[in-house]
Amino acid sequence: MGRDEFIDACKQVGLNVTYQRIAIFNKLMEHTDHPSADDIYKEVRQDYPTISLATVYKTLETLAKHDLISKVTYLHDIARYDGTSEAHHHLVCIKCKKIIDIDSNALDAIGIPAGVPGNFRILNYRVQFDGICESCESASTEQE
Amino acid sequence: MGRDEFIDACKQVGLNVTYQRIAIFNKLMEHTDHPSADDIYKEVRQDYPTISLATVYKTLETLAKHDLISKVTYLHDIARYDGTSEAHHHLVCIKCKKIIDIDSNALDAIGIPAGVPGNFRILNYRVQFDGICESCESASTEQE
DNA sequence: TTATAATTAATAATGATTATTAAAAAAGAA
DNA sequence: TTCTTTTTTAATAATCATTATTAATTATAA
Structure with missing residues (x-):
C-alpha cells in the first residue's frame, strides 16, 4: 500500500x-x-x-x-510454555489467546517449499491457525 | 514425557x-x-x-x-509490526530474531487440514519457519 | 468562527521478566 | 561422614516494554 x-x-x-x-x-x-x-x-x-x-x-x-498494518507477534505479551519440545502446530483464539495443539500428519508433511531462501538453515516449522474459539464465538453472538 | x-x-x-x-x-x-x-x-x-x-x-x-519443554511464544519479548495486513508466512532466525517474509503459493494452498477442531472459526493461518540466518551461521562458525 | 471531538506529547504507572544476592541444598572429595 | 565447592532457590530490587493519564494541540463539524 x-x-x-x-x-x-x-x-x-x-x-x-x-x-x-x-x-x-x-x-x-x-x-x-x-x-x-x-x-x-x-x-x-x-x-x-x-x-x-x-x-x-x-x-x-x-x-x-483497523487492519491497515499488522502485528507479526500478536501473542507477544506473555510468554507461554509447552510441555513438549517437539515442534507442532497450534490453533490460537485471537480473542482469549487460548492456544490449542493440532496433531496433523498433513501439516507435518508440508516440508520446505520453494520461495524459502537457501541461505537459511531451517530447523523446523510450525503452522499457526488464528481464529475464534467456541466460547468466544458464543460470547459475542449473545450480544446481538 | x-x-x-x-x-x-x-x-x-x-x-x-x-x-x-x-x-x-x-x-x-x-x-x-x-x-x-x-x-x-x-x-x-x-x-x-x-x-x-x-x-x-x-x-x-x-x-x-535444554529442550525438555518449549516456549510457544519465543518471539514474545518485543512487538514486531508488518506493513501489510494480509496473512503471509515468515522465516525467523532463532538467534537474532530477524523476520523475513516468504512468498509461497504452496504454503498459501495448504488449507485447513483434518485434525483441526470444527468448533473453531478459523480466519487465517501462517507458517513460521525457525532457523539460523546466514549472518548468524557464519558468526558461529567463526568461533571454531 | 466556535464548539466538539480526536489526536498528540510528555510523563507516570503498570506489569512481565531479569538481575542480584544471600541462604539452602546438592554434589564431590577426603 | 565431614568439609568444600558448586548449583539452586527465595526474596527482592531493578529493568524495560507497554499502557494509562492528562493537558495541550489539532482537526472536524456546525
Whole structure:
C-alpha cells in the first residue's frame, strides 16, 4: 500500500489523516524486516524530533486494529510454555489467546517449499491457525 | 514425557533433579492450554507455598534451554509490526530474531487440514519457519 | 468562527521478566 | 561422614516494554 492508498484507507475507516500517522506508516513500509515500535520511533524522530514513543506505540496499535498494518507477534505479551519440545502446530483464539495443539500428519508433511531462501538453515516449522474459539464465538453472538 | 522420563532427561543434560523442577514440570504437563509462568506459579504455590515466581521463570527458561519443554511464544519479548495486513508466512532466525517474509503459493494452498477442531472459526493461518540466518551461521562458525 | 471531538506529547504507572544476592541444598572429595 | 565447592532457590530490587493519564494541540463539524 502506497502513501495515497494509505490516506484513502484511513479515511475509509474513519481515522484522521495526520502527519504522524503518515510518517509512521511510511517508515514501516520502508522496512522488510518487521521492526519494533522503538525502531520506528528512532527513525521517525530523525525527521520529526518532537514525536513521542507513546505516539508511535499508539499509532501502530491503532493502524493494526483497523487492519491497515499488522502485528507479526500478536501473542507477544506473555510468554507461554509447552510441555513438549517437539515442534507442532497450534490453533490460537485471537480473542482469549487460548492456544490449542493440532496433531496433523498433513501439516507435518508440508516440508520446505520453494520461495524459502537457501541461505537459511531451517530447523523446523510450525503452522499457526488464528481464529475464534467456541466460547468466544458464543460470547459475542449473545450480544446481538 | 512422564515424571520418570523427566528425571532421566534432567540427568542426561546435567541438571540437578530438584523438587521445584519436578513440581513445575508436572504442572506444565497437566495443562493442554500452554500456560504462562504466572499460571504455573499460582498452581505450584498451592502445594509448595514458599516457591518464588522468579524460580518458576528461571526453571521454565532453564528447561526450555535444554529442550525438555518449549516456549510457544519465543518471539514474545518485543512487538514486531508488518506493513501489510494480509496473512503471509515468515522465516525467523532463532538467534537474532530477524523476520523475513516468504512468498509461497504452496504454503498459501495448504488449507485447513483434518485434525483441526470444527468448533473453531478459523480466519487465517501462517507458517513460521525457525532457523539460523546466514549472518548468524557464519558468526558461529567463526568461533571454531 | 466556535464548539466538539480526536489526536498528540510528555510523563507516570503498570506489569512481565531479569538481575542480584544471600541462604539452602546438592554434589564431590577426603 | 565431614568439609568444600558448586548449583539452586527465595526474596527482592531493578529493568524495560507497554499502557494509562492528562493537558495541550489539532482537526472536524456546525
